Amino acid sequence: MWGLSMLVALLLTGGLITWLTVEGLRALGQCWFIPLPSGSYIHLTNNRINNHIALAGPVWLWFLGLYLVWDSWRDQIRNEQPRRWRKRSRGLPSKALPPGAWMKLARPALGGTAVCFVLTLSGLRTYEVMTSHEVHRQALWSWAPQSWPLKDLTCLSRSEGSKGTVFWAFHFKGEHAFSTVGLTQAAMDRTLTASGVRLSENGCH
Numbered sequence: 001m002w003g004l005s006m007l008v009a010l011l012l013t014g015g016l017i018t019w020l021t022v023e024g025l026r027a028l029g030q031c032w033f034i035p036l037p038s039g040s041y042i043h044l045t046n047n048r049i050n051n052h053i054a055l056a057g058p059v060w061l062w063f064l065g066l067y068l069v070w071d072s073w074r075d076q077i078r079n080e081q082p083r084r085w086r087k088r089s090r091g092l093p094s095k096a097l098p099p100g101a102w103m104k105l106a107r108p109a110l111g112g113t114a115v116c117f118v119l120t121l122s123g124l125r126t127y128e129v130m131t132s133h134e135v136h137r138q139a140l141w142s143w144a145p146q147s148w149p150l151k152d153l154t155c156l157s158r159s160e161g162s163k164g165t166v167f168w169a170f171h172f173k174g175e176h177a178f179s180t181v182g183l184t185q186a187a188m189d190r191t192l193t194a195s196g197v198r199l200s201e202n203g204c205h
Contacts, residue, residue, distance in 0.1 A: 022055045029124030044128035045182035054123030054140055062116035066109060073105045128180055130187055133194060137178060148172045153195035155204035171204045
């Protein structure tokens, strides 16, 4: 029972730390990659799962890598201690560390951090925002962002998936289109007002 409680506590703690880290990365990506002045746009959706996995995956990988580096470093340092110290200590030695011991920990930890940060870049640069007259979108795997004037919108449709997920499809002139989930009420009102179209419940034809 105690082991199960510890496991649940660790999972909850890990989930909280992951959520805080992902939110911090998302805020960083918003500052770095959205090419619009702050306050001049609103987010198209409130469902940000489109880049959550792309951020949470590397964050979990980073936590796992740091733990493995720490565990390996601890075992290595313990093995380098005098035999009399190893007999007394079952945890991490707190004194008489060999020269350069901390560098052996810092190098792989910093290297793993750099690799995981690079892996988050695709998620960091993902966004869907709207100004008073344009929609700006950077998809997860797109090379460059796209933008469409709201006056060119020909149809906005709403459809519901098999598990209750609501999909919103934007169709513009020139056969440009994209779909998203979690459209906010403010974004929908601005879209309908600026474009003059009506919301379709039967798809766009």
